[in-house]
Amino acid sequence: MPRLLFEKTGDSVWISHLDTMRVFQRAFRRAGLMLKHSQGFTPRAIVSIALPLSVGVHSRCELLDYELENDAALTPEILNDALPVGIRVREIIENGRKIKELTHLRASLELTYDRGVTDSLLQELDALYHGESLILKKHSRKGETETDILPMLCDLQMEKAGENALRMQVLVCAQNPSLNPQLLVNAIELYAPHLAPDAVSIRREELFDAEGNVFR
Amino acid sequence: MNEKLQRILPKVQKPARYVGGEYGQIVKEKEDVRLRVAFCFPDTYEIGMSNVGMRILYGLMNEMDGVWCERVFAPWGDMEEELVKAELPLYALESGAPVRDFDMVAFTIGYEMSYTNILNMLRLAQIPLYAKERPGLHGIVFAGGICTVNPEPLADFIDFFCVGEGEEMAPEILSLYDRAKQEDWTKEAFLREVSKIGGVYVPSLYEHQYSEDGKLTAIVPDADAPKTVTKRIIKDLDKAYYPTDTIVPSTEIVHDRTNLEVFRGCIRGCRFCQAGFCYRPVRPRNADTLYRQAVESLENSGNHEITLASLSTSDYKQLEPLADKLIDYCEEKKINLSLPSLRADNFSRELMLKVQRVRKSGLTFAPEAGTQRLRDAINKNVTEDEILTTCATAFSGGWNNVKLYFMLGLPTETDEDVIGIAELVWKIIKTWKEHAANKKRGLSINLATAFFVPKPFTPFQWEAQITPEEYMRRVHLLQNELHSKAVDYRYHGSDLSYLEAVLARGDRRLGRVLARAVELGARLDGWDEYFNNDIWMQAFADCGIDPAFYAQRAYGRDEVLPWQTIDVGVKQEFLWQEREQAYRSAVTPDCRRKCSACGANCLEGGVKCDA
Missing domain, CATH: 3.30.70.580 (Pseudouridine synthase I, catalytic domain, N-terminal subdomain)
Structure with a gap:
């Protein structure tokens, strides 16, 4: 098609x-x-x-x-x-190609902090995403389920982008199961509310297959 | 501003309606623009973008050299809350500029219960509510739309009203403002000058006087203000501006389709219907013009649905050739063609079956009254026979759904008339049992009753509305007569219709009530989620005004009516004559069979009524 x-x-x-x-x-x-x-x-x-x-x-x-x-x-x-x-x-x-061969998604997240971005903020966030697990509640038709999102987070790079912003590049699973990058921000709000950003902008960048080739 | 907005949008429902950027929106370069108009629709985006009049005037004003007209809609409650919290003033969609920065702020008003939205939008735009608190020419506030036939409740807030059709009036007004702005006129000088444009009503030039018992006794115009303001109309619709390249919303709206207006006016003369009298005389578009406009509109918008709109589409003389041509086009292009407002006559039955080729639409009747006696009294010339024959045709053609609309509280209505509704419903059920092609799915009848609201410029403009309690008694009377499970009966709430009656026939003294109601939180009153009758009753009490005085009191024949400065063409004597006919349960033939000399053909110095 x-x-x-x-x-x-x-x-x-x-x-x-x-x-x-x-x-x-x-x-x-x-x-x-x-x-x-x-x-x-x-x-x-x-x-x-x-x-x-x-x-x-x-x-x-x-x-x-x-x-x-x-x-x-x-x-x-x-x-x-x-x-x-x-x-x-x-x-x-x-x-x-067959949509089911689409397995991964690269996205970038820009987190804005009106109070400014500090090195300790970066470290704390990094620790959050590199912990043992990161369990979020998920509402589905069957009711509430708990999911660990870390296994679906394949790669995460973080850097300061100016005084007030922090940029993350992530590679996540796109299907079966998939990780909505927004959940990475929800995790901050849940586990480290003091690190919650004032604004978030998320962008899907590229799609990949299981071998890491660009998917079309 | 934009940064603040971007932070708000993730928090509100359906944010797409607050950002503009749709296909077909008009954006101009600032250096090409001398005059900026904020065109405000006092309801949500989904309602406003479905309004044909707004689309016409948006296109028309933007065709003018140096003019940029942008759209503004009422925000939903969640958005309003966020705007206030972020201290963002109400803005226009195309540029995002605050409404308060515009030269002119225009409203179109089609419904009494949107009056609070007008005030609330001004408030959110950080524009002073009262006209007298806005001394300059900048940010002048004006309004058009059907409600301007009695604009008095809004007289304190709106600088001037435009009565009638805007296609010619709007450019005249904008050109005058353009000159006034360049020559630095005062607001007073502009208002005096604009009052000379036909159809323009400047309320501050009229003094309303009241007697001690609260009745309006005199309306005194200022020295050179016109004694009456006469509605403007377009003489030849084929030559009138009609945009076929309008905005295509990126999110779903109420009427998400191409709306083609086939004619203005109505030949029927139903005695409760304000539109039927106020949009006279009858002026059709030519079928060739309409076909061309239909095809252009569909191709430019990409819509896959078109509807032929008017007050009574089966009265369009060239409907058959137009529908035939459109059906062929639509079938090939997989476009749905819908024909609302069809009458239950023979011709419509054939048409209904034809249109079925493209789409099987619903079957809807608005007999309005349950007995022939009352239908005659309101001049709704549809007979039980016609309804049952059409139902029989439809049921044998596979239809199993019928929608029925009635009114309760019509002048001269008795309990017999109310029970007559249930009897008619029963006959429809019997017809289904006899004729249904497929009985497996069962019959479903959606029955709805509205609470009659007397409106200005109808033969019932003098009538009292029954009390909400009496209306509810009739609702329950009807409810008890309905025995079939096939019937789903819904009725309009009594409180809302009561307020509609107050505002529709209200005078200037209601301005304070409106302001107080908005202060107390009234807005989006047309929406069940927001309408709060207690707020209104509080506002009336706070202002010392009795709403029953306006709704439940009959006006005397010789009484000064708040709206008598306005002339819609149809003469008051004619309306009174029609009222008397109603009390005799006598019908008046439709305008095609016999002209009743209502007076509408005297507009614009004489215009052909093509009934």
Whole structure:
């Protein structure tokens, strides 16, 4: 199935996962391209986005699978003219790999501290993420479960980024099980509330397969 | 500002509605802009973005040289709380600039219960509420929309009102302001000048006098203020501005589709309906114009649904050729076509079946009253026969759902009329049993009753509203007559409709009540989550004003009406005549069969009513 790689930045990060699909369904129509529709009572245009992105999270690497009614040539430019501010198609992938081969995700987190970032803050956070375990409660349909998030955190680099900010680069499991990078911040709030940042900005950077190759 | 906002957004529900950036929004370079208009809709983004009028005027104002019009909506409670906490003033979506920095602040008002939102939005924008507290030309506040036919409750807050359709009026007003700004006029000078534009009503130029028993006795206009302000309309809709490239929201809104307005006005003359009288005369768009606008709007927006909107779409003379053409287009493009406001007549039945090719829409009737006698009294010319025949057709075509809308508390209503609703419902159930193609799924009837609200510029404008207690008695009377499990009965709350009646026919003295209610926390009153009747009753008590005086009192024929400065075209004598017809349970033929000389064709120095 054809696939496209897009980024979601600026104010478009506030558009939810479902709304993003609707945005694309309309953008295809505006670009004069007819998506394949589902059968049934109320036919719907078929698009699917891998790994739903939380509201407020930026991304450089969203994947959307689509199918056109007829063989029209699709370029990023055609769709970009029809997309709202902040959503940009970077690449068209004729034949995407199976989504289940997508296993890892690199993300960056910027934590802002109005009071300033100190070396001790960095050390304390580093210790938090390199402890024995980091157990978070997770709400699911079955009720509350406890999960240790550290096994899903494959790599974490931390550095100061200016007076008031701290940047983390993380590599996390993307599927079965997956780790939402936001949980790394939730862990601070739970286990070290005195280290909680005043603002957080999260961005998905790249997708990988099990061998560490870029996934498309 | 932006940094503060970015910190707030993760904390609120549906943040996409607070950031703009949608496809089709208009952004201009600051150096090209002389006049900035903040176009405020006094309800949430989802409601406001569904409003066709706002889309027309947004496009129109932005087509003007040197003008940049931006959108502002009422924040939901959680966002309001965060804005206040962060000390962020209310801002416009396109630029993020505070509303208080704009030259002009415009509101469109379609519903009485959004009055508190207007005041609350001004408050959040950090703009003084009362017009007299805003001495300068900068930040002048004006308003349009259906509620301006009786703008008096808002007279203390709004500098001027625009009565009628805005397509021609808005550019005239903006051009005058542009000149006033460049020539540095005072606010008073501008208000005097703007009052000369047809359709503009400057409330501060009129003095309202009251007698000791609280009745309005005289309205005295200032020396050169017009004695009456006459509603403006567009004579030829085919030539009127109509945008086919409007904003496409990035998040779901209430009417998430292309809305195509097929005509303005209504030929029916239902005696309770304010829109039916205030939007006269009837002016259709040509089917060719509409088809072109439909295709352009769909292609520019990428919408996969279109609706043909009007007060009574089956009365559009060219509906059949238009629908035929649209059905073909929509079928090929997999677009849903919906035709709301269809009447229960023969032609509509055929059309309903045709549209089914594209989409099976719901079956909705608004008989409004349960007996033919009362339907005649309100001039709702739909017969039981028509309803049952349409239901039979629909049930045999596979439909199993019906929505039914009625009103309780209509003038001349008796218990017999209330029970008549239950009887009609029972006949529909019987019809289903006889005709249903598929009985496995069962029948579902959604029955809703609203509480009648007398509105200005209708034949019932003089009528008293029944008390909330009496309304509830009739609700329970009806409830006890409904025996089938197929019926899901819902009724509008009595408190809200009571307040609607107060505000719809209120006068200037209610301004204090509005301000007090907002102070006490009233806002988003159209939403169950926020409406709080106790706040309102407290506000009335604090101001020493009895709401029953406005809602439950009948106005005398010769009494001075608060809204009589406004002229909507339809003459008061005609409305009174219609009221008398109602009390005789006599129908007035629709405007197509016979013109009743309501007066609306005298607007704009004479206009063709194409009923």
